[in-house]
Amino acid sequence: MITIGLVDDNPTLLRNISQNLSIFDEVEILFKANGGFDALDKLNNHHPDMLLMDIEMPEMDGIETTRRIKELFPSIKIMMLSVLDREDKIFEAIKAGASGYLTKDEKPSKIVAAIEELMEGGAPMSPAIAMKTLQILRNQEIIGQKIESYLSPESYNLSKREIEILEKVAAGLTYNQIADQLFISAKTARKHIENIYQKLQVHSKLEAVAVAQKNKWV
Amino acid sequence: MITIGLVDDNPTLLRNISQNLSIFDEVEILFKANGGFDALDKLNNHHPDMLLMDIEMPEMDGIETTRRIKELFPSIKIMMLSVLDREDKIFEAIKAGASGYLTKDEKPSKIVAAIEELMEGGAPMSPAIAMKTLQILRNQEIIGQKIESYLSPESYNLSKREIEILEKVAAGLTYNQIADQLFISAKTARKHIENIYQKLQVHSKLEAVAVAQKNKWV
DNA sequence: AAAACAATAGGGCATTTGACGTATTTTACT
DNA sequence: AGTAAAATACGTCAAATGCCCTATTGTTTT
Numbered sequence: 200m201i202t203i204g205l206v207d208d209n210p211t212l213l214r215n216i217s218q219n220l221s222i223f224d225e226v227e228i229l230f231k232a233n234g235g236f237d238a239l240d241k242l243n244n245h246h247p248d249m250l251l252m253d254i255e256m257p258e259m260d261g262i263e264t265t266r267r268i269k270e271l272f273p274s275i276k277i278m279m280l281s282v283l284d285r286e287d288k289i290f291e292a293i294k295a296g297a298s299g300y301l302t303k304d305e306k307p308s309k310i311v312a313a314i315e316e317l318m319e320g321g322a323p324m325s326p327a328i329a330m331k332t333l334q335i336l337r338n339q340e341i342i343g344q345k346i347e348s349y350l351s352p353e354s355y356n357l358s359k360r361e362i363e364i365l366e367k368v369a370a371g372l373t374y375n376q377i378a379d380q381l382f383i384s385a386k387t388a389r390k391h392i393e394n395i396y397q398k399l400q401v402h403s404k405l406e407a408v409a410v411a412q413k414n415k416w417v
Numbered sequence: 418m419i420t421i422g423l424v425d426d427n428p429t430l431l432r433n434i435s436q437n438l439s440i441f442d443e444v445e446i447l448f449k450a451n452g453g454f455d456a457l458d459k460l461n462n463h464h465p466d467m468l469l470m471d472i473e474m475p476e477m478d479g480i481e482t483t484r485r486i487k488e489l490f491p492s493i494k495i496m497m498l499s500v501l502d503r504e505d506k507i508f509e510a511i512k513a514g515a516s517g518y519l520t521k522d523e524k525p526s527k528i529v530a531a532i533e534e535l536m537e538g539g540a541p542m543s544p545a546i547a548m549k550t551l552q553i554l555r556n557q558e559i560i561g562q563k564i565e566s567y568l569s570p571e572s573y574n575l576s577k578r579e580i581e582i583l584e585k586v587a588a589g590l591t592y593n594q595i596a597d598q599l600f601i602s603a604k605t606a607r608k609h610i611e612n613i614y615q616k617l618q619v620h621s622k623l624e625a626v627a628v629a630q631k632n633k634w635v
Numbered sequence: 636a637a638a639a640c641a642a643t644a645g646g647g648c649a650t651t652t653g654a655c656g657t658a659t660t661t662t663a664c665t
Numbered sequence: 666a667g668t669a670a671a672a673t674a675c676g677t678c679a680a681a682t683g684c685c686c687t688a689t690t691g692t693t694t695t
Contacts, residue, residue, distance in 0.1 A: 329539055
């Protein structure tokens with residue numbers, strides 16, 4: 200028997216989900232919370248195995264609620280429910296500590312199956328969500344690439360100060376702004392940048408920054 | 418009816434899976450390939466909707482096979498099968514273009530369900546695999562910062578041409594070089610860039626490129 | 636001690652860039 | 666058919682940039 204807490208700002212949906220799940224004896228609903236603050240409050244007296252959490256909530260949304268709950272009760276698993284499937288929300292939810300992510304239109308039997316999968320250490324996701332997750336991963340080719348292929352600033356014989364200057368350049372600062380921030384004269388800043396160009400074999404700020412970025416110095 | 422190609426180096430497992438799936442009429446096995454090279458060969462004559470691909474294969478492994486097949490036939494969906502669930506393999510598989518990832522001990526009915534989910538645009542994964550995927554994502558916090566703020570060039574009201582120009586700027590080209598490449602006058606290129614600055618609320622090439630990069634337009 | 640390098644600072648000059656105009660032609664949409 | 670938006674082009678000016686040069690001071694290496 201898996202004990203569950205429901206968190207949603209919409210009383211109607213709350214009752215709805217509750218009813219849908221009540222016919223399954225694999226799960227028991229411990230409490231229904233009206234929004235994030237109520238959830239945090241209810242968790243002082245109840246200790247469910249997991250939570251079904253709506254993402255879109257006023258005041259404190261599901262992501263923030265998840266973050267706080269995970270901090271206080273790390274062992275409670277959280278499954279996000281959402282009508283939307285915005286990419287950034289998915290990622291945010293994962294970062295906040297959610298272990299599952301379903302769209303609200305899933306059939307009750309599916310939801311129960313997902314609940315069980317989650318309690319067994321899985322990460323149930325609606326098909327569309329799972330795909331989005333993969334897409335996010337696929338876009339992060341950086342991770343998969345070899346760090347070996349990156350060159351260190353030292354391999355270009357850049358001095359400490361020059362690296363510092365280059366960072367400012369990459370931040371989009373002008374000579375004068377760099378000079379101000381590093382307490383040197385604009386002429387000196389320019390000189391440094393000239394030397395950097397020499398070492399990197401480039402001829403403009405843009406190209407210098409491009410080299411820095413390619414090698415992941417910034 | 419979903420048509421399938423099986424790719425495995427082990428003839429016994431090949432027959433096994435084939436038999437397990439044959440009792441379902443949702444799927445039809447078009448061919449069985451003995452390893453990656455055989456799969457590439459068979460794809461010249463058969464065109465299945467998707468492939469079930471073993472990861473661990475001698476000569477050419479499932480990842481490399483997937484990469485090559487995806488290059489030649491991007492529309493064919495590929496589900497990886499593996500006895501292992503090594504994190505790096507998962508990521509490699511995703512990067513290579515796999516859309517699903519199952520462990521071999523799944524029940525035939527689960528496999529068929531996964532096949533259907535995959536053809537409907539989902540990304541079926543065994544629970545443990547899904548969890549690993551989330552973990553990988555969760556570890557890439559760098560990405561997190563960027564993902565939350567993705568905006569489309571259109572949301573800045575950038576026109577097609579302006580996006581094109583911005584790409585050239587990001588490539589480090591000067592006004593004159595951009596003008597040459599796009600067969601317009603340098604004056605026009607400058608005007609476009611001026612307009613881009615307005616729309617992006619920036620005041621230099623460097624800043625403009627920074628915005629473009631933050632939003633992953635380049 | 637000498638040599639090499641890093642960091643600092645400046646002079647001068649040609650080019651590029653950014654910001655402000657105006658104006659014509661094409662394209663798109665109603 | 667008429668209007669709005671986009672793409673095209675030009676002019677001007679001040680500021681920023683890229684590139685040449687020299688020079689002083691301190692640190693490190695040989």
